[in-house]
Amino acid sequence: MSLLNDVEPIEQARRDAGAALASPLLEIENLQTHFFTAAGVVRAVDGVSYDVHNGETLGVVGESGCGKSVTALSVLRLVADPPGRIVGGTIRFVGTNLLDLTEREMEGIRGNDISMIFQEPMTSLNPLLTVGRQISEAIALHRGLSRRDAGDQAVEMLRRVHIPEPERRVHAYPHQLSGGMRQRVMIAMAVSCDPKVLIADEPTTALDVTIQAQILDLMRELQDRLGTAIILITHDMGVVAENADRVVVMYAGRKVEEASAKELFEYPGHPYTKGLLGSIPNLEVAAHTNARRARLNEIKGMVPSLANLPKGCTFAPRCGFATAECHAAYPPLLQHRDGHWIACWHAERLLEGAA
Amino acid sequence: MSPLLEVHGLKKHFPIHKGVFSRVSGHVYAVDGVSFHIDRGETLGLVGESGCGKSTVGRTLLKLLEPTEGKIFVNGEDITALDPAQMLPYRRQMQMIYQDPYASLNPRMSAGEIVGEPLTIHRVAASKERRERVAHLFDRVGLRPELVNAFPHEFSGGQRQRIGIARALALNPELIVGDEPVSALDVSIQAQIINLLMDLQDELKLSYLFVAHDLAVVEHISDRVAVMYLGRIVETTDKTSLFEMPLHPYTEALLSAVPIPKASARARKRVILTGDVPSPINPPPGCHFHARCAYALARCRHEVPALREVKQGHWTACHLHDAGVVFPLAKPAGE
Numbered sequence: 217m218s219l220l221n222d223v224e225p226i227e228q229a230r231r232d233a234g235a236a237l238a239s240p241l242l243e244i245e246n247l248q249t250h251f252f253t254a255a256g257v258v259r260a261v262d263g264v265s266y267d268v269h270n271g272e273t274l275g276v277v278g279e280s281g282c283g284k285s286v287t288a289l290s291v292l293r294l295v296a297d298p299p300g301r302i303v304g305g306t307i308r309f310v311g312t313n314l315l316d317l318t319e320r321e322m323e324g325i326r327g328n329d330i331s332m333i334f335q336e337p338m339t340s341l342n343p344l345l346t347v348g349r350q351i352s353e354a355i356a357l358h359r360g361l362s363r364r365d366a367g368d369q370a371v372e373m374l375r376r377v378h379i380p381e382p383e384r385r386v387h388a389y390p391h392q393l394s395g396g397m398r399q400r401v402m403i404a405m406a407v408s409c410d411p412k413v414l415i416a417d418e419p420t421t422a423l424d425v426t427i428q429a430q431i432l433d434l435m436r437e438l439q440d441r442l443g444t445a446i447i448l449i450t451h452d453m454g455v456v457a458e459n460a461d462r463v464v465v466m467y468a469g470r471k472v473e474e475a476s477a478k479e480l481f482e483y484p485g486h487p488y489t490k491g492l493l494g495s496i497p498n499l500e501v502a503a504h505t506n507a508r509r510a511r512l513n514e515i516k517g518m519v520p521s522l523a524n525l526p527k528g529c530t531f532a533p534r535c536g537f538a539t540a541e542c543h544a545a546y547p548p549l550l551q552h553r554d555g556h557w558i559a560c561w562h563a564e565r566l567l568e569g570a571a
Numbered sequence: 572m573s574p575l576l577e578v579h580g581l582k583k584h585f586p587i588h589k590g591v592f593s594r595v596s597g598h599v600y601a602v603d604g605v606s607f608h609i610d611r612g613e614t615l616g617l618v619g620e621s622g623c624g625k626s627t628v629g630r631t632l633l634k635l636l637e638p639t640e641g642k643i644f645v646n647g648e649d650i651t652a653l654d655p656a657q658m659l660p661y662r663r664q665m666q667m668i669y670q671d672p673y674a675s676l677n678p679r680m681s682a683g684e685i686v687g688e689p690l691t692i693h694r695v696a697a698s699k700e701r702r703e704r705v706a707h708l709f710d711r712v713g714l715r716p717e718l719v720n721a722f723p724h725e726f727s728g729g730q731r732q733r734i735g736i737a738r739a740l741a742l743n744p745e746l747i748v749g750d751e752p753v754s755a756l757d758v759s760i761q762a763q764i765i766n767l768l769m770d771l772q773d774e775l776k777l778s779y780l781f782v783a784h785d786l787a788v789v790e791h792i793s794d795r796v797a798v799m800y801l802g803r804i805v806e807t808t809d810k811t812s813l814f815e816m817p818l819h820p821y822t823e824a825l826l827s828a829v830p831i832p833k834a835s836a837r838a839r840k841r842v843i844l845t846g847d848v849p850s851p852i853n854p855p856p857g858c859h860f861h862a863r864c865a866y867a868l869a870r871c872r873h874e875v876p877a878l879r880e881v882k883q884g885h886w887t888a889c890h891l892h893d894a895g896v897v898f899p900l901a902k903p904a905g906e
Contacts, residue, residue, distance in 0.1 A: 279757040394847045424620035426844045429828040433843055454830030458837055481834035495762035497791035499829050511766050515759035518727055
């Protein structure tokens with residue numbers, strides 16, 4: 217509870233300044249999370265900054281190993297140490313730097329103010345406990361309710377995530393539920409304490425498309441009702457386009473582009489973002505052209521090893537636009553259009569080409 | 572001329588054993604009467620959600636699983652009842668690429684041994700010739716030739732999938748069954764493998780059965796598409812007709828559920844199905860889809876709809892067409 221006391225005056229000051237709406241709820245600045253392995257230092261997250269506001273959905277996209285999940289785990293301070301360690305930066309949640317908190321104080325934040333949904337609901341739920349027990353555990357812990365009251369609350373949570381017959385399902389074990397149902401249980405757990413920030417790490421990747429549509433729809437509904445800020449981590453550009461307000465694109469541990477979703481899909485600025493968009497088969501486009509199977513615009517080569525990053529821009533070895541400048545120095549992240557940040561030496565030229 | 576592959580009424584039921592005496596207490600109706608054909612040089616996409624039986628179809632037609640019922644013809648010859656020895660010449664013509672490039676390669680064999688193994692098994696090449704063939708295959712799938720002595724763990728996911736493709740090509744097959752060959756890969760690598768598969772097809776006149784759950788990928792690579800739901804094909808036609816005007820409510824919902832990477836995608840009106848795919852152990856009677864279908868008629872609950880040609884070349888299994896229902900069912904936004 218000491219945390220709340222710390223937070224209160226800051227929040228009060230912000231309200232007084234009339235800036236409460238404009239200031240972000242969660243603000244990550246220059247975060248560096250490195251893994252110290254036998255093979256060397258792996259710079260999984262290397263100077264990443266982003267923020268998320270009340271009621272907003274921030275999409276974080278990138279391929280495996282780009283650091284999108286490690287950034288999220290760093291926010292909750294769940295990175296295994298050793299080998300991982302947060303070596304720099306700040307993570308501010310309503311003004312408090314989470315990296316300064318004790319483990320005890322952090323427990324009061326996790327699952328309460330900031331909660332997380334993981335990709336694989338089967339491995340993230342305890343197979344030995346009923347789903348009701350697992351949901352009520354969080355409620356009892358953070359709300360100080362009795363086991364019985366928390367149990368009643370669990371039924372309510374299952375109803376909220378539209379699980380049919382919640383009174384019966386509360387006694388079910390995870391293996392008795394389908395993948396979609398298990399993900400609904402995960403969401404019920406995550407939102408059981410009305411979190412201010414919900415981090416969803418590939419929440420629908422393990423699910424079929426029709427179930428994915430149900431789950432994303434449910435997340436939007438809960439956000440509308442509770443005003444939760446959502447950080448949606450995914451590799452699926454389609455999921456981002458249909459759900460995010462703002463998008464951060466990551467590559468090899470860094471943020472390479474940030475823009476509103478509309479702006480990003482209309483005027484992608486970074487060659488990597490352009491490449492990603494070009495490499496996805498697009499249902500709408502291909503269905504309406506009669507050309508038999510156009511080649512996809514593949515990105516040559518593969519993601520560099522994070523323990524041995526190339527000099528200069530880390531994307532340069534795979535980039536069709538790379539010049540000597542790119543191989544010499546990493547480009548700064550600059551705002552090229554309103555709210556549109558790009559880390560590329562040739563951003564201006566590329567944006568002109570797109571417009 | 573008969574098509575390269577023809578499948579008639581294919582069924583694969585897996586018995587469920589229970590108790591001390593392993594009494595058969597029921598069946599998983601994984602594939603429940605599926606018919607299709609694949610012509611030379613053609614790609615048939617087989618899509619559906621998990622548990623619909625699409626992978627079992629691929630495995631059964633290669634006779635990696637014994638079919639319960641139905642007939643499989645390769646170049647007009649019935650291979651359904653052949654024993655493993657008799658199957659050998661047919662296996663040269665039909666190869667498979669698996670989903671998980673981490674689990675499908677033997678970690679104790681070098682990449683060169685993995686790719687060359689089919690040549691040894693089928694005794695088609697002596698060792699020098701085999702080395703040349705392996706080097707050629709490596710080059711063809713975009714792997715550097717010095718990697719023949721490397722082991723699977725030294726390769727990335729995309730490279731491993733290239734090894735799997737090289738192995739499948741080793742015997743110059745006519746048909747390749749790809750079981751989710753790109754779903755485990757990152758998008759930028761996925762595009763590389765899709766392009767490779769399409770190039771190989773043009774060059775070697777291969778036929779593909781492309782089994783996948785990603786509709787955008789299937790749509791991209793296929794000529795014709797068959798949609799499966801709970802062990803049955805519910806719709807099949809050329810890809811343009813299917814994606815422009817689906818004639819089965821399940822296909823319509825499936826297409827609508829795919830997120831589209833475009834700025835305007837957010838405003839799109841979509842059909843969201845309720846409920847889960849029912850269990851193939853105890854499938855609902857009648858049309859398997861009726862419980863999740865917003866348009867189901869009384870008849871759908873007890874009568875299995877037959878797959879029939881509703882439009883030229885466009886086959887679907889749905890009673891709504893008899894009832895004179897006009898498709899598309901869900902009107903797009905703005906109409």
